[in-house]
Amino acid sequence: MTDVTDVTHTSDVLAPTTPDTGHEDLPDLHAPxxxxxxxxxxxxxxxxxxxxxxxxxKWLTSTDHKVIGLSYMITSLILFYMAGIMALFIRLQLxxxxxxxLTFGQYNELFTMHGSLMLYLFAGPFAxxxxxxxxxxxxxxxxxxxFPRLNALSYWLYLTGSITMMGGFLVAGGAASFxxxxxxxxxxxxxxxxxxxxxxxxxxxxTGFSAIFTGVNLVAxxxxxRAPGMTMFRMPIFTWNMLVTGILILIAFPVLTSALVMLFCxxxxxxxxxxxxxxxxVTGATHFLSNGHLYPVACGSPLLWQNLFWFFxxxxxxxxxxxxxxxVTEVLPVFSRRPVFGYKxxxxxxxxxxxxxxxxxxxxxxxxxxxxxxxxxxLSLLIAVPTGIKFFNWIGTMWHGQLxxxxxxxxxxxxxxxxxxxxxxxxxxxxxxxxxxxxxxxxVVAHFHQVLVGTAVFAGFxxxxxxxxxxxxxxxxxxxxxxxxxxxxxxxxxTFMPQYVVGLRGMPRRVASYPSDLGWQSWNIVSTVGxxxxxxxxxxxxxxxxxxxxHPIPAGDNPWxxxxxxxxxxxxxxxxNYTHLPPIRxxxxxWDYNHPDAIVVPHGPHAEAVARARxxxxxx
Amino acid sequence: xxxTGLLFAGCKVPxxxxxxxxxxxARSELHLWQLFFIAGLVVGGFxxxxxxxxxxxxxxxxxxxxxxxxxxxxxxxxxxxVPILIVLGLFVFTVLSENKVDATPPRPAALIHxxxxxxxxxxxxxxxxxxxxxxxxxxxxVIPTGTDVQIDLKSLxxxxxxxxPEFNFSRYASPGYTTSFDFNALHTGDFRGQxxxxxxxxxxxxxxxxxxxxxxxxxxxxxxxxxxxxAKPSSVPKLPSGVSGATGGTGSSTNNAxxxxxxx
Numbered sequence: 001m002t003d004v005t006d007v008t009h010t011s012d013v014l015a016p017t018t019p020d021t022g023h024e025d026l027p028d029l030h031a032p033x034x035x036x037x038x039x040x041x042x043x044x045x046x047x048x049x050x051x052x053x054x055x056x057x058k059w060l061t062s063t064d065h066k067v068i069g070l071s072y073m074i075t076s077l078i079l080f081y082m083a084g085i086m087a088l089f090i091r092l093q094l095x096x097x098x099x100x101x102l103t104f105g106q107y108n109e110l111f112t113m114h115g116s117l118m119l120y121l122f123a124g125p126f127a128x129x130x131x132x133x134x135x136x137x138x139x140x141x142x143x144x145x146x147f148p149r150l151n152a153l154s155y156w157l158y159l160t161g162s163i164t165m166m167g168g169f170l171v172a173g174g175a176a177s178f179x180x181x182x183x184x185x186x187x188x189x190x191x192x193x194x195x196x197x198x199x200x201x202x203x204x205x206x207t208g209f210s211a212i213f214t215g216v217n218l219v220a221x222x223x224x225x226r227a228p229g230m231t232m233f234r235m236p237i238f239t240w241n242m243l244v245t246g247i248l249i250l251i252a253f254p255v256l257t258s259a260l261v262m263l264f265c266x267x268x269x270x271x272x273x274x275x276x277x278x279x280x281x282v283t284g285a286t287h288f289l290s291n292g293h294l295y296p297v298a299c300g301s302p303l304l305w306q307n308l309f310w311f312f313x314x315x316x317x318x319x320x321x322x323x324x325x326x327x328v329t330e331v332l333p334v335f336s337r338r339p340v341f342g343y344k345x346x347x348x349x350x351x352x353x354x355x356x357x358x359x360x361x362x363x364x365x366x367x368x369x370x371x372x373x374x375x376x377x378x379l380s381l382l383i384a385v386p387t388g389i390k391f392f393n394w395i396g397t398m399w400h401g402q403l404x405x406x407x408x409x410x411x412x413x414x415x416x417x418x419x420x421x422x423x424x425x426x427x428x429x430x431x432x433x434x435x436x437x438x439x440x441x442x443x444v445v446a447h448f449h450q451v452l453v454g455t456a457v458f459a460g461f462x463x464x465x466x467x468x469x470x471x472x473x474x475x476x477x478x479x480x481x482x483x484x485x486x487x488x489x490x491x492x493x494x495t496f497m498p499q500y501v502v503g504l505r506g507m508p509r510r511v512a513s514y515p516s517d518l519g520w521q522s523w524n525i526v527s528t529v530g531x532x533x534x535x536x537x538x539x540x541x542x543x544x545x546x547x548x549x550x551h552p553i554p555a556g557d558n559p560w561x562x563x564x565x566x567x568x569x570x571x572x573x574x575x576x577n578y579t580h581l582p583p584i585r586x587x588x589x590x591w592d593y594n595h596p597d598a599i600v601v602p603h604g605p606h607a608e609a610v611a612r613a614r615x616x617x618x619x620x
Numbered sequence: 621x622x623x624t625g626l627l628f629a630g631c632k633v634p635x636x637x638x639x640x641x642x643x644x645x646a647r648s649e650l651h652l653w654q655l656f657f658i659a660g661l662v663v664g665g666f667x668x669x670x671x672x673x674x675x676x677x678x679x680x681x682x683x684x685x686x687x688x689x690x691x692x693x694x695x696x697x698x699x700x701x702v703p704i705l706i707v708l709g710l711f712v713f714t715v716l717s718e719n720k721v722d723a724t725p726p727r728p729a730a731l732i733h734x735x736x737x738x739x740x741x742x743x744x745x746x747x748x749x750x751x752x753x754x755x756x757x758x759x760x761x762v763i764p765t766g767t768d769v770q771i772d773l774k775s776l777x778x779x780x781x782x783x784x785p786e787f788n789f790s791r792y793a794s795p796g797y798t799t800s801f802d803f804n805a806l807h808t809g810d811f812r813g814q815x816x817x818x819x820x821x822x823x824x825x826x827x828x829x830x831x832x833x834x835x836x837x838x839x840x841x842x843x844x845x846x847x848x849x850x851a852k853p854s855s856v857p858k859l860p861s862g863v864s865g866a867t868g869g870t871g872s873s874t875n876n877a878x879x880x881x882x883x884x
Contacts (some may be wrong), residue, residue: 369799506785
């Protein structure tokens with residue numbers, strides 16, 4: 001990416017301004033915020049910040065992407081803990097074959113809400129509403145998101161939707177109980193008459209709009225608000241992935257939102273878009289006369305719901321994965337002290353995944369007997385290729401590095417192992433005959449939990465541990481973080497590996513009881529124990545937050561000796577993020593600034609010229 | 621599938637947790653599963669070793685900044701091409717197996733209509749013989765071994781999943797359209813089946829059984845039941861006598877009155 005002029009220019013600029021070339025890992029903690037970034041920094045920072053309300057009013061009225069991002073993250077973390085508690089109840093119920101802990105109805109409500117919370121309200125919003133909202137403007141050197149007020153609207157819609165979703169538990173008949181996929185016609189008003197279903201639809205329409213607005217904001221911000229010098233191929237991979245995620249959101253979420261509106265019409269306005277029974281004309285006739293023949297009134301198709309839902313649902317899987325791939329691609333290079341290996345390949349792999357993800361939705365429908373198996377099977381299998389490229393890039397980044405295992409790095413290693421397992425079983429499921437044998441069994445449950453816990457939890461909390469110092473100017477305790485990691489890591493494998501086994505032995509998903517003579521119980525008990533170990537690990541996260549709140553360890557601006565732009569500003573960043581920007585000559589402006597003599601080894605057709613130019617540059 | 625079929629027939633490959641399969645289709649799936657499992661072990665194991673090597677070998681040993689290389693064209697091309705080849709190979713075997721599993725020969729020896737409903741099953745044979753059961757009493761589907769049995773599957777209300785673990789097979793029962801598939805049972809025996817697609821409150825209890833009997837037993841059974849239905853339309857089918865430790869003759873059918881409630 002860096003051509004001749006860029007590099008020489010960089011060193012010209014850097015030589016006089018670099019404070020000391022032997023920059024230590026930790027900057028001076030006693031320095032005031034903004035120190036080292038020029039004298040005008042402090043003035044500008046404080047000049048902006050003192051306007052406007054404070055406290056709760058600030059939170060309510062803020063359009064600052066950092067405030068909104070934090071609100072998103074805190075809200076989604078609360079929902080994550082709630083959904084986790086639901087999972088514990090589910091695991092307790094399954095620890096014995098005919099448990100009377102929950103009724104069948106309560107069990108159906110719980111797994112529906114567990115899935116809905118985790119997928120719609122935690123994993124996505126946490127990534128694109130929370131982390132991306134906070135980090136992307138910082139990474140591209142923008143003062144805020146492109147549409148700050150739309151951003152605020154996004155959050156309030158999300159919060160309203162989330163409260164609506166949880167409100168389902170309070171209505172007569174209980175929360176929605178048709179699974180997070182709401183397959184028609186189980187989700188019809190005849191089969192699920194309670195208001196819970198309507199509340200669920202409303203909640204998702206609200207959060208759907210919230211996601212669409214955030215998608216618009218991300219794409220606009222990344223395309224239009226990049227700082228001078230921040231060309232597309234100098235954007236950090238996290239930002240790249242959020243751009244692609246934003247585009248995927250714009251492709252996928254409108255489909256879900258409109259399908260939900262159709263479902264609502266089916267439930268209340270007498271349409272038959274997804275139902276086949278009881279179709280009639282407005283006059284109540286079930287048949288109509290045409291050319292002397294009596295024809296039944298045309299009816300809807302339950303299969304259409306599956307098509308629409310998964311046309312949203314599979315891109316959604318990557319909306320939930322790409323941001324987390326991005327986090328891993330930020331953390332691994334920093335803790336390996338190397339640039340991202342195969343940066344451009346990584347970008348193209350992300351785009352390939354996104355493109356393929358819009359053409360694989362029917363692999364969720366192999367067992368309908370109504371889809372073209374080879375087409376969807378081939379495209380699904382092909383996704384393994386760009387995903388594999390990412391794996392090799394991650395490994396290549398660590399290769400020959402100097403790896404340190406702080407908490408964020410450990411979580412990334414956890415991600416690599418979890419996602420490897422989830423990915424391998426994913427390839428198996430992309431093959432229709434294997435899917436026929438395992439569809440809707442615990443094999444699938446284990447597969448997607450390994451994928452989603454790998455991404456949203458391992459990589460997601462790698463992001464939390466990584467950016468927390470930037471957000472609060474405080475470190476999280478590394479020892480508590482390691483407790484969190486190791487308990488989570490152990491709990492993860494203990495919980496989900498047995499589920500593959502019972503799945504292969506024929507245990508279907510979404511059952512509240514099961515025959516006691518099939519040998520499933522012992523595996524389920526192991527899985528339940530694992531679930532509680534995971535729960536315990538998350539107690540350490542709360543302890544860690546509490547500790548950093550009560551006994552702060554100052555972090556400084558750049559505690560990890562990181563690469564990307566956000567680590568150049570203060571922690572937390574001032575109101576409009578930057579008072580001063582380093583020259584942006586590669587995808588690692590902060591690293592280049594701190595290590596002017598350790599820039600990426602030149603490569604490509606101009607490599608020699610670059611090297612020659614560098615050898616002539618003045619020594620700073 | 622022929623290639624892997626021969627390959628796996630020659631040497632005893634473990635089933636890796638999968639059922640060994642009681643139908644020809646299930647055997648075909650098993651071989652594909654074995655192939656994918658071994659491929660997964662090899663590729664996954666290779667990547668795992670690379671990760672572990674990187675993690676243990678490149679632990680930080682000094683403050684020296686490592687070499688800041690970013691690209692290696694040959695390496696990048698090979699880790700793109702090789703996975704594509706692996707995936708295409710897996711795809712070829714997938715299609716071969718899929719064509720076997722999914723084939724429905726034009727003239728099956730037996731045709732059984734299966735209707736799923738909340739929360740039970742109706743197995744409908746030619747001549748008005750119907751076996752119906754729901755949560756309190758599982759119905760049993762009688763099929764002949766060694767021949768093609770076609771199932772025409774449909775749901776009368778919401779989505780259901782017709783799943784027989786030992787057949788390594790499941791298929792949605794959907795309202796609105798009928799889906800067909802074939803079984804060719806390899807041996808006699810009783811096999812458990814269950815609904816796999818969430819279908820409401822009693823989804824957990826929607827069981828059924830499949831009893832595979834010899835073609836002669838099957839024909840005798842069907843003729844007898846057809847005659848009984850002809851003489852007395854409300855008669856309840858009795859199962860053929862058990863094989864391989866089955867529970868007995870009358871076990872798993874309920875009254876026929878239910879069928880009118882659900883219709884066809």
